[in-house]
Amino acid sequence: MFDNSFYEMAVKSKATGDYYGKxxxxxxxxAIGILAFPLIGAVSLxxxxxxxxxxxxxxxxxxxxxxxxxxDGSVEIAAVYNASKRxxxxxxxxxxxxxxxxxxxxxxxHEKFSKKRDYSSKxxxxxxxxxxxxxxxxxxxxxxxxxxxxLAHIKxxxxxxxxxx
Numbered sequence: 001m002f003d004n005s006f007y008e009m010a011v012k013s014k015a016t017g018d019y020y021g022k023x024x025x026x027x028x029x030x031a032i033g034i035l036a037f038p039l040i041g042a043v044s045l046x047x048x049x050x051x052x053x054x055x056x057x058x059x060x061x062x063x064x065x066x067x068x069x070x071x072d073g074s075v076e077i078a079a080v081y082n083a084s085k086r087x088x089x090x091x092x093x094x095x096x097x098x099x100x101x102x103x104x105x106x107x108x109x110h111e112k113f114s115k116k117r118d119y120s121s122k123x124x125x126x127x128x129x130x131x132x133x134x135x136x137x138x139x140x141x142x143x144x145x146x147x148x149x150x151l152a153h154i155k156x157x158x159x160x161x162x163x164x165x
Contacts, residue, residue, distance in 0.1 A: 006071050007153050010080070011145045013064045014122045026054030060085070066119040070150055073157040075131075077119050077144070090117055090142065092133045094157040101163045103128035103143065113141040120145040129154075 033048025060081055067086075069076040073094040080086045101107050108130060120128045120143045129151075131142040146154060155162060 005153060005156075006069070007149055008067060008069045009147055009150055011066045011068070011119070011121050013066055013120065019058065019062060022058045023055060026051050026058060029054060068119075068144060068146065068150060070153045075144075077142075079119075089119070092131070092135070092142065094154070094161075096133050096135050097131050097158055097161055098134050098139075099130075099132040099163065100154065100158055100161050101130050101132075101165070103130055105130065105163065105165055107163055107165065108132065108141070111141075112139070114138045116141045116143070118143045 028051070030048050030051030033044045033046070033051055036044035036047065063082045065080045065083070066089075067078045067080060069078070074091065075094065076091040077089050078086050079089045099107065103124070111132065113132075115138070117140060128143055128145050131144060133140045133142055
């Protein structure tokens with residue numbers, strides 16, 4: 001049915017509070033550098049330049065789109081920043097997935113995860129699925145927002161791992 005299958009999709013992500021916090025930090029550092037110029041001179045210019053660099057580097061991260069690539073039970077996730085810079089962020093095999101549940105499921109309420117990875121649109125809608133991935137004695141929560149075709153692919157390789165509650 002899905003032998004040698006390949007499916008790719010993209011999900012546009014919204015900026016989070018973390019992004020705005022980092023931007024605010026950069027702006028505060030820049031302001032401190034500028035306001036401190038009469039007191040400490042050239043050192044304050046270095047501080048202001050560091051703040052500007054922080055703002056510029058994080059400004060590029062506002063428009064993020066996640067690309068999911070499903071290939072024969074393998075899932076690869078890449079982040080595309082401002083529709084120009086692509087970076088592979090995570091990948092896993094469906095063999096390493098122990099459970100797939102919708103966001104908010106009580107099945108994972110008491111689980112402990114070494115890392116939580118959110119590669120969804122961050123709108124908290126009912127289409128977000130949580131993948132519990134175990135690798136090297138590490139349990140991670142990976143949040144994806146697959147469409148119907150991606151779900152069909154996932155069900156092919158992880159049917160007995162999916163729960164609807």
